[in-house]
Amino acid sequence: MPSTDFAELLEKHPPVEESLIEILHDVQLAHRYLPRPALVAVAAHCAVPLARVMSVATFYKAFSLEPKGEKVLKVCMGTACHVKGASQLLDEAERLLGCKCGETTADGRYTLEEVNCVGACAMAPLVIEDEQYHGKFKPVDMKLLLKAGE
Amino acid sequence: MSEIILNGRKVKVRKGEFLLAVARREGIEIPTLCQHDAVEPAGACRLCLVEVTRPEWEGWSKLVTSCLFPAEDGLIVSTDSAPVHKTRKGILELLMARSPNAVPVRELARQYGIEQCPYPVQHDGDNCILCDICTRVCQNLVTGAISRIDRGVGKRVATPFAEPSTDCVGCLACAKSCPTAAIPYEDEGLRRTIWGKTFEVASCAGCGAPTVTAEQAAWIEQSKGVSREDQLVCDRCKAQKTAAAYQKLAW
Structure with a gap:
């Protein structure tokens, strides 16, 4: 560069x-x-x-020294989201993207991260794609969300 | 002039003074690990906690870091009350778990009667207690070659990218100001290695003793205006030169 x-x-x-x-x-x-x-x-x-x-x-978490994916997919692991099954969402995201939490997919399209609370607990469980909040998220929605991004 | 009550005694304080400075002036001992006279207080080690209250607080009190708390008029301060002692002991237990080999930490833990650390002890733990003295000294007094990297449990002191730093002048200020001797360096004759960078140390023009590194000399010349020739004389030779000059004057 x-x-x-x-x-x-x-x-x-x-x-x-x-x-x-x-x-x-x-x-x-x-x-x-x-x-x-x-x-x-x-x-x-x-x-x-x-x-x-x-x-x-x-x-600051907002900065990264490693290249991030084109999109950043965050799964909220806060208390409310945790109770509503956030870990299943993270598992599903890891399975579909083929990368672990905190990593970027091989094709560089997605970075998968967990966050500890985004302050929208009424919408739990939450998945945030870039700045877009998706509330009341179910594991089956993950596939649709990732497909819509293609 | 304002007045505070320090351990039950009325004490006059100047505007803008911090509690720690007042207490030390009054001969009251407060343990610290991150306090260094060369730099501003940072409140990093939390050991200097004291309890403060005011008559109008109706019995409420709070614990504050005395190194950063201004001595305001009417404040009632206790430097060794039961809550202070208990909290300080708790902090020391955490420090003991992190850096059990750091001498000042062990010494304070002994003073506070800690025999068994209640937390899992990292026996081969780093001596660095993240007091921030080295980084403050380097950034404020030298070139700012080291800083705190990351946050939380991963926080550490390092050069950028953990590589030999172009900013480092090899002055050893960081290592010498470290209260727990956590910064390794080698200083053998005219060779010095610190933060992965090796320096040549110039020898004294008078007696050949090691003086400063070339990088250090250049930096001091540029920032403080002290000529290289003056820096290449060791303290001993300087003292002898001064003494000789005085002798001439006296005769």
Whole structure:
């Protein structure tokens, strides 16, 4: 990834430490992860040590140092969802996608993750595909959801 | 000038002072592991907990980290009440489970009467208690080559990508400020290795003793304006030079 790719993105933000998270969000959105050259470029832009960027980039769940799939499928494992059988949803997702929770499918289409609560417990159990919330989810719905995404 | 009641005694405090500083000035001992005079307090180790209350709280009190709690007028502080002692002991038990080989942790655990740690002890556990002194020292006083990586149980101190850092100048400030000697380094003659990076240490122009690394000298020259020549003289030779100068003056 040539560093010129980030130049345009960096220009939108003032070169101060306060821009750090905003820029990382933009990079994550554009590349679905934080490539190493981007982290180096961001550190230089914000005039902070690379170590500072690393601590921020590894602290927040919103950032990833590994490429994420085109879509991120999250299964809520919060208390309400757990009671409503979220683990079966996760099992079904793992079976259909052929990857474990936290991993990305070989074709790079999906990343499967679990979340601990999304604050929509009335809709439990929940599956979130990118920013789309699917409530009262049943294991059979998983196949339909993944098919609709093809 | 404000006033607080510290362990039953009226104590005058300055505006913006923290409780820990006031207590230490008054000769009251509060254990800490993450406090370091070179950097701002961080409240990382939680050992400096004290109990605070006010008359208008009608008997309610709370535990706060004294290193970060401002000494406000009218505050009633107890540094070793039963809740403080109990909570501090609990923290020490957790630290003992994580870093049973760290000397200051063992020493404090002994002081607080911990004979058997109630949690599964990691006998070969890391000495690092994540007090954050090394990262604060490096970021605030040197180049910021190390930082905390990840969060929660996986949190650790490392260089970016756990590789030898281009920012590290090999000054050993992190290792020397570590309260639990958790940062390994090798310092043999004119060779020094830390965080996976090996440095050449320059020898003193006067006596040949090790002084600073080339990277360190360059960084100090650039950021503090101290010339390389001045840095390449060891403390002993500097002292002798100064003494000689004084002697000349005195005669």
